[in-house]
Amino acid sequence: MDWDDLRIFLGVARTGSLAEGGRALRLDPATLSRRVTRLEAAAGAALFLKSPRGYALTEAGQRLLPHAEAMEARARAGVAALSADDGLRGRVRIGAPDGVANHVLPAVLARLRALHPALGLDVVALPRVFDLGRREADLAITVSPPKAGRLRVRRLCDYHLSLAAHRDYLAVRGPVATRDDLRGHEIVGYIPDMIFDADLDYLGEVGANAPGLASNSASVQLGLIRAGGGIGVVHDFMLAAAPGLVRVLPGEVRLTRAYHLSRHGDAGGPLISRTADLLADGVREEVARLEALSVG
Missing domain, CATH: 3.40.190.10 (Periplasmic binding protein-like II)
Known part of the structure; x- marks a missing residue:
């Protein structure tokens, strides 16, 4: 199974929809449906349960997900390493529950800082919901996706x-x-x-x-x-x-x-946007790595 197949898998897994996944992958739903069918044939297992409500991961799909996310993170980290001096300068404050702040973010942020030495990173570890509207943090990791406010929310990983x-x-x-x-x-x-x-x-x-x-x-x-x-x-x-x-x-x-990453809709410009991308990749990779250790 190559990276292009896993990219299709992740697009549908994260959106739960051919229409939304197609928009993210810039493919029409019919083409995406054919790709999913071909992917499942190559895998020898059903990866999605199809219903009127959308596409949900099967047990086989759940097993594949952390490996696909880890491969995605490694690919993006490689690209980032080739362009480490990409102008990421400034300070970004990240709010997170104490579990992920203590056990996942240290390794992620140490690597990010090594690649971008002009980027300052603050971690606020509090067991509560952060108010991005009041700028308590530039980026917030949460369990349930926030519903209020003008926020940009993405799903990070299970x-x-x-x-x-x-x-x-x-x-x-x-x-x-x-x-x-x-x-x-x-x-x-x-x-x-x-x-x-x-x-x-x-x-x-x-x-x-x-x-x-x-x-x-x-x-x-x-x-x-x-x-x-x-x-x-x-x-x-x-x-x-x-x-x-x-x-x-x-x-x-x-x-x-699942973890979700949120930022205020009009906050931060390219610095926050690029940091959010790198943070998302790092969290996915580190969670997959640590969970693999816990069962190994």
Whole structure:
């Protein structure tokens, strides 16, 4: 499967539509449909579920997505490396939830800064929604796409979360064979009245009890779980850097969310636009790399 095939795959996966994907790829929907059919034949698997609501990824498509995104990011990074001195000068402030700010952005921004030494980058890591209209940040990474304001929003990538606990905790408290077994265990999670995005209500989706140990910070929750405080939902991209943690109910519980990147519609000009492109590529590549480590 070559890059041109993966470009077609990503265009449809990100928009969920032949019409929208065609506009992004500058192909008419009929041509795009033929390309998708040919791609699925070459892959030997259905990559999309087609319905009146659009194109949704199948399980095979979900498996292909992070690899396609990583290849896209490497291709763009190569182009950027050839033109590192492209006039990116100034300072850009990036707002992000603390999980992605602590575990994904450091490597991404270090590489970006190495390529563009005249570009200053600020990271504001707060567990809340940023107000781009008030210029709290130039770019904001969010889970749910913002709906209010004159914003330009793009979908970055899917990421995954798993139930996890420290192996020492499980050795003392006993294994978890079913979701019903969770009722007999300590739970770590978000402070219920401080969940600022409905997509962060992981425990409600898993069916676990209210947390005995709670924080508004995903990184603090990880620390509580590593300390043996109980079972909680952990980003897969954090697991590679958390020795001692093991997945709980891995065949039954794995959540999928998506990151989105937003900027104000009239803010920043070429500097913000170009930085947004490079940031998007870097986040996709780093999430795919870390998730691959967590299962390897």
